[in-house]
Amino acid sequence: MYTFLNKKLRYMLRQKEDEAQKKQPDNEEKLITGNLTADLELIREMMGTSSDIKVHEFKYGENSSQKGALLFIDGLVNNDVVTQSILKPLILSKSLNNYQAGEMKNTLDIVKQTVIYSGDIVERHTIGELIEGCLSGDTVFLSEGFDKALVISSKGWDKREVSEPQTEPVVRGPREGFTENFRTNTALIRRRIKSPHLRMDHLTIGKKTDTNVCVVYLEGVANPDIVDTVKVRLKTISTDSIIDSGYIEQYIEDHPYSIFQTIGYSEKPDVIASRILEGRIAVVVDGTPFVLTMPMLFVESFQTAEDYYIKPYFASMTRLMRFFAFFLTVSAPAIFVALTTYHQEFIPTTLLLTIAAAREGTPFPAFLEALIMVFAFEILREAGLRLPRPVGQAISIVGALVMGEAAVSAGIVGAPMVITIAITAVAGFVVPDQNDAASILRLILLFLASVLGAYGLVLGFLGILIHLASLKSFGVPYNSSLAFLKNMQDSYIRMPLWTMTKRPESIAKGDIQRKQYNTPPSSEIVNNAGSMEDN
Amino acid sequence: MKLSRLLLCIIIIMVFLCTGCYDIRELESIAIVTGIAVDSTQHPNMIKFSVQIAKAEAIAGKGGGEKGGGSGQNSPVMMMDATAYDLEDALHSLRHDNSRELFLHHNQVVIFGKALAKQGIGSYLDALLRGHESRLEVPFVVADGDAKEILETELELEKISAVGIQRMIRHKAEISKLFGTNMLLFAAKMMENTASSVAPIIKVMDEEKTKRLSLTGLAVFKDDKMVGELNEPQSRGFAWLMGKIKASTITIDTKKGKAELEIISSSSKIKPNFNDGQKLDIKAEIEGFFDITELRGYENIEMEELLDLLVRMTKQEIQKLIMSCFKTCQNLNTDIFSFGEYIRRHHPNQWEKLRPRWDDIFPAINLSLEIDVTIEDTGKISLPPNLKGEKA
Numbered sequence: 001m002y003t004f005l006n007k008k009l010r011y012m013l014r015q016k017e018d019e020a021q022k023k024q025p026d027n028e029e030k031l032i033t034g035n036l037t038a039d040l041e042l043i044r045e046m047m048g049t050s051s052d053i054k055v056h057e058f059k060y061g062e063n064s065s066q067k068g069a070l071l072f073i074d075g076l077v078n079n080d081v082v083t084q085s086i087l088k089p090l091i092l093s094k095s096l097n098n099y100q101a102g103e104m105k106n107t108l109d110i111v112k113q114t115v116i117y118s119g120d121i122v123e124r125h126t127i128g129e130l131i132e133g134c135l136s137g138d139t140v141f142l143s144e145g146f147d148k149a150l151v152i153s154s155k156g157w158d159k160r161e162v163s164e165p166q167t168e169p170v171v172r173g174p175r176e177g178f179t180e181n182f183r184t185n186t187a188l189i190r191r192r193i194k195s196p197h198l199r200m201d202h203l204t205i206g207k208k209t210d211t212n213v214c215v216v217y218l219e220g221v222a223n224p225d226i227v228d229t230v231k232v233r234l235k236t237i238s239t240d241s242i243i244d245s246g247y248i249e250q251y252i253e254d255h256p257y258s259i260f261q262t263i264g265y266s267e268k269p270d271v272i273a274s275r276i277l278e279g280r281i282a283v284v285v286d287g288t289p290f291v292l293t294m295p296m297l298f299v300e301s302f303q304t305a306e307d308y309y310i311k312p313y314f315a316s317m318t319r320l321m322r323f324f325a326f327f328l329t330v331s332a333p334a335i336f337v338a339l340t341t342y343h344q345e346f347i348p349t350t351l352l353l354t355i356a357a358a359r360e361g362t363p364f365p366a367f368l369e370a371l372i373m374v375f376a377f378e379i380l381r382e383a384g385l386r387l388p389r390p391v392g393q394a395i396s397i398v399g400a401l402v403m404g405e406a407a408v409s410a411g412i413v414g415a416p417m418v419i420t421i422a423i424t425a426v427a428g429f430v431v432p433d434q435n436d437a438a439s440i441l442r443l444i445l446l447f448l449a450s451v452l453g454a455y456g457l458v459l460g461f462l463g464i465l466i467h468l469a470s471l472k473s474f475g476v477p478y479n480s481s482l483a484f485l486k487n488m489q490d491s492y493i494r495m496p497l498w499t500m501t502k503r504p505e506s507i508a509k510g511d512i513q514r515k516q517y518n519t520p521p522s523s524e525i526v527n528n529a530g531s532m533e534d535n
Numbered sequence: 536m537k538l539s540r541l542l543l544c545i546i547i548i549m550v551f552l553c554t555g556c557y558d559i560r561e562l563e564s565i566a567i568v569t570g571i572a573v574d575s576t577q578h579p580n581m582i583k584f585s586v587q588i589a590k591a592e593a594i595a596g597k598g599g600g601e602k603g604g605g606s607g608q609n610s611p612v613m614m615m616d617a618t619a620y621d622l623e624d625a626l627h628s629l630r631h632d633n634s635r636e637l638f639l640h641h642n643q644v645v646i647f648g649k650a651l652a653k654q655g656i657g658s659y660l661d662a663l664l665r666g667h668e669s670r671l672e673v674p675f676v677v678a679d680g681d682a683k684e685i686l687e688t689e690l691e692l693e694k695i696s697a698v699g700i701q702r703m704i705r706h707k708a709e710i711s712k713l714f715g716t717n718m719l720l721f722a723a724k725m726m727e728n729t730a731s732s733v734a735p736i737i738k739v740m741d742e743e744k745t746k747r748l749s750l751t752g753l754a755v756f757k758d759d760k761m762v763g764e765l766n767e768p769q770s771r772g773f774a775w776l777m778g779k780i781k782a783s784t785i786t787i788d789t790k791k792g793k794a795e796l797e798i799i800s801s802s803s804k805i806k807p808n809f810n811d812g813q814k815l816d817i818k819a820e821i822e823g824f825f826d827i828t829e830l831r832g833y834e835n836i837e838m839e840e841l842l843d844l845l846v847r848m849t850k851q852e853i854q855k856l857i858m859s860c861f862k863t864c865q866n867l868n869t870d871i872f873s874f875g876e877y878i879r880r881h882h883p884n885q886w887e888k889l890r891p892r893w894d895d896i897f898p899a900i901n902l903s904l905e906i907d908v909t910i911e912d913t914g915k916i917s918l919p920p921n922l923k924g925e926k927a
Contacts, residue, residue, distance in 0.1 A: 340561075341562070344638065344640060352567065352641060356565075357591040359561075359591075366562070
């Protein structure tokens with residue numbers, strides 16, 4: 001029924017979109033006429049009278065005989081580039097003087113080849129293309145008498161420096177993070193993978209925003225079918241705006257109705273690079289530091305960048321602990337409610353007496369108490385997140401005191417419940433990727449446990465398990481590498497790097513061999529002569 | 536079509552949810568029973584059933600400091616009793632009189648009064664074994680006197696006396712598993728054809744100011760009726776014969792001095808000898824390993840000589856313990872050693888002949904002992920400090 005509804009909805013949406021598309025006017029296809037005044041008039045008509053659009057008309061060439069115009073958007077262009085590399089050479093250049101009047105039709109080629117100091121100049125023929133270039137920060141050079149124009153790259157707007165990301169902090173490992181700038185981000189990836197096989201396929205999505213999107217993958221390593229799937233899904237996005245990579249995620253994910261996310265994201269170039277090297281496909285979106293990766297496996301939520309930078313023992317221990325923490329954050333309140341309202345016989349006598357003493361005199365049933373506390377925590381979390389940082393801290397202190405101390409001493413809730421919720425809350429932050437899903441699952445399980453006890457808990461867990469097993473991310477089962485099959489070096493525990501000879505087989509295709517042999521590092525010592533000691 | 540699918544989904548969800556909550560029990564709606572005591576009454580068919588209920592608030596000690604002695608209003612436990620014809624009846628009447636539901640899962644101990652034990656406890660055990668709420672591994676003791684009095688006795692260290700009794704039994708059982716029994720083991724032994732069960736006896740010791748509880752021995756049951764007692768040394772003999780003694784000491788008292796030996800391990804083997812099915816001889820081979828923990832006296836004696844002496848005396852002591860126990864049981868005609876069961880398992884053919892006359896055969900069994908004692912370790916020093924070790 002679920003899939004049926006899904007299909008039906010998609011079909012209806014698609015139909016509506018198609019209708020809307022047909023009504024789209026066709027003004028942008030107009031060609032450049034060659035009459036400078038008329039062309040500029042047309043452009044002004046289309047772009048309106050925004051104050052940041054600058055049209056600079058000037059004369060150049062032999063005896064300043066040629067009329068030309070520069071079109072750019074103030075703030076998007078680097079003014080130095082516009083004046084020093086475009087305007088100044090145009091006006092002062094002597095190279096145009098040497099040509100005869102008869103060669104006038106070549107002027108634009110000469111300008112392109114010998115006058116302007118720029119590595120990125122393209123010829124355009126339609127008004128639409130000019131406006132597009134202008135809006136993305138390029139400078140348009142129009143000249144009287146030519147039915148084409150030059151679009152010269154001059155992008156240069158204010159942007160944030162590469163800095164340490166707020167999410168995913170590490171103790172050991174690279175600290176740089178992506179920025180909102182598209183090219184900076186692709187460069188950060190490129191800098192880490194200096195392979196000629198690294199592909200960055202460019203797309204623009206969004207009828208109004210025209211957002212730059214880049215599909216990054218390693219050719220020969222990434223599964224070509226998945227690459228095509230990603231591209232096709234990206235191309236079929238028909239929306240007018242893409243503000244953040246979250247938009248893209250919601251338009252191309254496999255299971256839009258699932259609470260689990262099937263597309264990964266990261267703010268750190270090292271994480272993205274290592275995922276690309278595993279055969280995943282990254283999607284860089286202009287205007288956001290969050291880069292998407294796909295396909296995503298469930299186990300990814302439990303892996304952190306640092307796991308691979310430290311020794312495997314501690315990494316494995318923390319990873320197992322993350323799984324346990326996820327279990328705790330999803331089920332701790334539910335287990336507590338189930339035990340204290342249905343299965344008191346499971347609790348050791350002395351513990352039961354302690355819990356019973358704390359429950360004595362509290363006004364609400366255990367389920368309601370848990371619900372109140374879970375909601376109170378969610379409210380506090382949200383408040384701490386949304387408020388300006390200095391106020392946020394005050395809120396968390398007040399919240400902690402109110403929830404922890406006052407509520408207990410006033411007898412509104414029992415202390416064991418506060419402990420349970422506190423553990424739940426803290427454990428949730430161990431697996432930040434699945435925190436959203438965990439918050440919802442927590443409530444579902446809590447509800448089930450309160451009406452059915454342990455039976456409900458088991459029911460809930462089975463449901464979650466079945467759902468997880470049914471999920472796929474771009475054709476790859478969500479749970480692969482958690483089921484006991486191949487490629488277990490990097491799932492529940494992290495084996496030493498030298499044992500990971502292959503890329504994950506469920507994702508990579510083609511060149512899946514990372515290294516040849518599964519051998520530990522040599523412990524031999526090189527002596528002075530430079531040859532290996534015999535051992 | 537679509538509607539019916541949707542309905543089906545809703546119905547399935549409802550099926551799961553509508554069964555819920557039927558056995559919900561909020562913690563503040565239950566009375567946690569920590570101990571059960573069953574006594575006989577003047578009326579021959581009626582029993583007095585007492586439960587000890589823990590008062591959670593008093594136990595968790597919210598401001599426990601101001602409560603001092605813990606008696607009176609703020610006592611951590613509460614006693615309730617009911618007189619009825621049987622146990623289930625009593626439980627019902629207690630339930631009806633109570634603001635909270637009795638919760639038996641956490642019951643720590645079941646105590647039967649001696650008088651009731653002598654009348655027979657089978658029918659009461661049945662109720663406790665049958666109900667799903669009471670646990671089978673609950674320790675089971677017989678009170679030397681009134682069972683309720685035992686539960687009412689306050690212990691110095693434990694807030695809930697039932698928990699204290701349960702711990703006492705558990706400690707005693709460290710000496711030998713035979714010293715502690717739970718309802719399941721007791722019932723299992725009762726179901727063996729010829730065997731008799733034992734249960735620890737608990738007694739209130741009146742001391743000058745306070746009352747103290749003590750496990751004084753074992754009550755011997757024939758079927759479900761208590762027929763006699765084994766005192767402390769005799770119960771040790773019982774454990775020795777079964778090879779189940781450990782973590783205990785044995786005291787050797789001679790004219791020359793006194794020694795304490797700690798039992799490291801022990802084992803026993805039983806070898807029956809069927810004299811043409813008429814009379815049964817049983818030979819028990821008992822092996823014990825000891826450490827010396829204390830020596831007093833024994834002046835002017837060499838180590839080897841001393842060890843010889845200790846081994847000899849230990850053998851005698853063990854022999855004495857076992858025979859004293861065995862004679863008592865023969866007099867009571869109670870096969871607490873499960874000799875019958877042993878023969879049934881290992882010599883089923885012989886057992887068929889013996890079985891009809893077991894009650895005649897058991898009192899006439901001739902038990903011979905072969906005791907092997909090894910002193911493994913003398914501790915950190917060999918001779919007592921006053922011996923100077925002249926010849927060593």
